[in-house]
Structure formats: C-alpha cells, structure tokens
Amino acid sequence: MADLDPRATQVLDLWFPDSGHWNSAQAHLNFWDERMQGGMDNVICSEFADLTQAGARGELDAWAETPRGRMALILVLDQFPRSLWRDTPGAFGQDIKACRLCLEGIGNGHYQSLPVPWERMFYVISIGHCEGPDHLERMDLCIRLVDEMEPIWPEALAPLADGANGQNKTVRGVIERFGRHPHRNAVLGRTSTAAEEVYIAAGEFPHQRKASDTVGST
Numbered sequence: 740m741a742d743l744d745p746r747a748t749q750v751l752d753l754w755f756p757d758s759g760h761w762n763s764a765q766a767h768l769n770f771w772d773e774r775m776q777g778g779m780d781n782v783i784c785s786e787f788a789d790l791t792q793a794g795a796r797g798e799l800d801a802w803a804e805t806p807r808g809r810m811a812l813i814l815v816l817d818q819f820p821r822s823l824w825r826d827t828p829g830a831f832g833q834d835i836k837a838c839r840l841c842l843e844g845i846g847n848g849h850y851q852s853l854p855v856p857w858e859r860m861f862y863v864i865s866i867g868h869c870e871g872p873d874h875l876e877r878m879d880l881c882i883r884l885v886d887e888m889e890p891i892w893p894e895a896l897a898p899l900a901d902g903a904n905g906q907n908k909t910v911r912g913v914i915e916r917f918g919r920h921p922h923r924n925a926v927l928g929r930t931s932t933a934a935e936e937v938y939i940a941a942g943e944f945p946h947q948r949k950a951s952d953t954v955g956s957t
Contacts, residue, residue: 746790747802747811753782754814755858761893768899770857774818775946783822791819795833803840806849810858813837813844817865828927831868838869838877845884856888856903867910870919878911909945913938922946 754774760766773779783791793799794815802808817837824830841862844850853859863881885904892900913920921935922944931939
C-alpha cells in the first residue's frame with residue numbers, strides 16, 4: 740500500500756482534529772457548523788490555496804490509492820473549493836470528480852474502512868453536492884448510508900444520530916422538485932424557472948442551515 744502523502748495528512752489533521760468533539764453533542768455540533776458555515780474559509784484560503792488548485796489540476800489523484808488518501812482528496816475537491824472559490828463557478832467545479840471518488844470508494848471498501856461517522860458523512864455530503872441526472876437516486880443512497888452509520892455513533896452523540904439524515908431528506912426534496920440546486924443558478928449563469936424563483940426568494944436553502952437546526956429533522 741502506498742504511503743500517505745504528508746500533505747494529505749495535513750488536510751486530515753485540519754478537517755478532523757483530535758479535539759474530543761465527539762465527547763459532547765454541543766462540541767460536535769460546533770465542529771459541523773465551523774465546516775459547513777464558512778468557518779474554515781480563512782485557513783483554506785491562506786494555507787491550502789495551492790493544494791486546492793493542485794487538486795483541481797489532477798495532480799493529487801494518486802492519493803485515492805489508499806482509504807485515508809482518498810478521504811483527503813475528497814475534501815480537497817469537494818470542500819476546499821467552496822471556500823477558495825466561494826460565490827464563483829469554481830466552487831462547484833470538482834463536484835463530479837469528488838462524487839465519482841466517493842462512489843468508487845464505497846465500491847472498493849475505502850469508505851467502509853473509515854472508523855467514525857463524521858468522516859463517512861463527508862462522502863455523503865460530496866455525493867449529495869453533485870448535480871446530474873441520477874441525483875435523486877444518489878440522495879436515496881445518501882439516506883441509506885447515514886441510516887447504516889447508526890451503530891458506530893459514539894454514545895455521547897447518540898441523540899444526534901436520529902437527526903443526522905435531516906439535511907439529506909431536505910436536499911432530496913429540493914432535487915425531487917427541481918432536479919438541481921437552484922441556489923446555484925445565479926453563480927452558474929443559469930436561468931431559473933418560475934418555481935425556482937419562488938424557492939430562491941424564500942431563501943430557505945439547506946446548505947445555510949446550522950447543524951443544530953437539522954437535529955431531529957425528518
């Protein structure tokens with residue numbers, strides 16, 4: 740098995756700190772809100788911009804040879820662009836590749852080797868981010884994957900497990916209605932349908948919901 744690139748280790752240490760956040764429901768919610776609500780933007784833009792660009796150029800593809808390397812590469816392709824290129828088409832430019840890496844990782848056992856649910860959840864997030872004709876089927880897969888994580892949640896986080904699928908079910912509803920993420924239309928230069936204009940005007944987008952707001956969601 741190939742050795743893990745030290746840069747991949749840096750990515751994993753940043754994204755999954757050994758902070759003990761899994762010992763407290765509130766600390767774990769804070770972990771999610773920091774990553775999902777722009778809290779990592781500064782460090783990614785200042786310390787990982789070159790790495791994010793290298794990932795987009797395909798220069799880190801060898802990372803996918805190992806489970807940990809694949810996890811790091813998925814983060815670099817799916818999460819880091821959303822910080823580095825926020826509010827531009829580049830934020831979504833690697834979604835297809837990241838999704839394919841996730842589906843391949845599920846098929847070859849890399850996903851199953853991840854020991855904790857919050858790491859596996861970033862596979863789920865990446866799969867849900869990627870638009871395409873099979874999006875609804877992939878959202879059903881996301882829901883199944885999260886349901887299957889229940890046995891590996893730490894005891895302290897058990898109260899959060901029931902709500903872990905709230906976001907996926909909300910996104911599924913959006914994809915069922917529109918077949919895409921309408922909140923991206925302006926950034927990507929897409930024309931919104933009349934129904935999408937109503938949805939966008941309401942401003943209740945799943946990606947803007949804090950983790951604490953999704954707990955208990957159905």
